[in-house]
Amino acid sequence: xxxxxxxxxxxxxxxxxxxxxxxxxxxxxxxxxxxxxxxxxxxxxxxxxxxxxxxxxxxxxxxxxxxxxxxxxxxxxxxxxxxxxxxxxxxxxxxxxxxxxxxxxxxxxxxxx
Amino acid sequence: xxxxxxxxxxxxxxxxxxxxxxxxxxxxxxxxxxxxxxxxxxxxxxxxxxxxxxxxxxxxxxxxxxxxxxxxxxxxxxxxxxxxxxxxxxxxxxxxxxxxxxxxxxxxxxx
Numbered sequence: 514x515x516x517x518x519x520x521x522x523x524x525x526x527x528x529x530x531x532x533x534x535x536x537x538x539x540x541x542x543x544x545x546x547x548x549x550x551x552x553x554x555x556x557x558x559x560x561x562x563x564x565x566x567x568x569x570x571x572x573x574x575x576x577x578x579x580x581x582x583x584x585x586x587x588x589x590x591x592x593x594x595x596x597x598x599x600x601x602x603x604x605x606x607x608x609x610x611x612x613x614x615x616x617x618x619x620x621x622x623x624x625x626x
Numbered sequence: 627x628x629x630x631x632x633x634x635x636x637x638x639x640x641x642x643x644x645x646x647x648x649x650x651x652x653x654x655x656x657x658x659x660x661x662x663x664x665x666x667x668x669x670x671x672x673x674x675x676x677x678x679x680x681x682x683x684x685x686x687x688x689x690x691x692x693x694x695x696x697x698x699x700x701x702x703x704x705x706x707x708x709x710x711x712x713x714x715x716x717x718x719x720x721x722x723x724x725x726x727x728x729x730x731x732x733x734x735x736x737x
Binding site for chain 1: 672
């Protein structure tokens, strides 16, 4: 299994600022994923972050808005840049450790005023 | 990646068996079917995965017909703590591929 922690757990930010969310896994993993979950909605995949390569973004998400770092096999960051109220969401990271399940972090609840 | 369709919501009472059906008409030969559970303010949690026929673990059973175009998650004797959103996903073998979440089914269990 994998234990994933995220920092911060929640934050309230002003529009136009940026927030960096950290994701730490308790074991070395190849693939890490970042999701967004807007209030009452399902999860939407933002990007896939593999160590040693640039992140792969899903349609509708761009690197300038959501830059991702993956400096090693246990850590990743997602930055939400130039925030607006529409960015208010829960941001979750996840990874695959075993062959048949994906593990998720507890999420970061972001509110943009 | 195959698209999935589930009921938006379901209600049940404690002690009853709950069956949530998911349609995935365009499932590919290599796709597995996986169900996740999500409680408020938490990330999704793996429940069960299968490829065909029936899979059972300590939490649930998963029934998959021969054509694999649908699947049914069965929760025996639900309790209040089973109130959550349940997601059905299909994806490449061993979940090495990205997961695309559908709308999910919001299960409400009443006393």
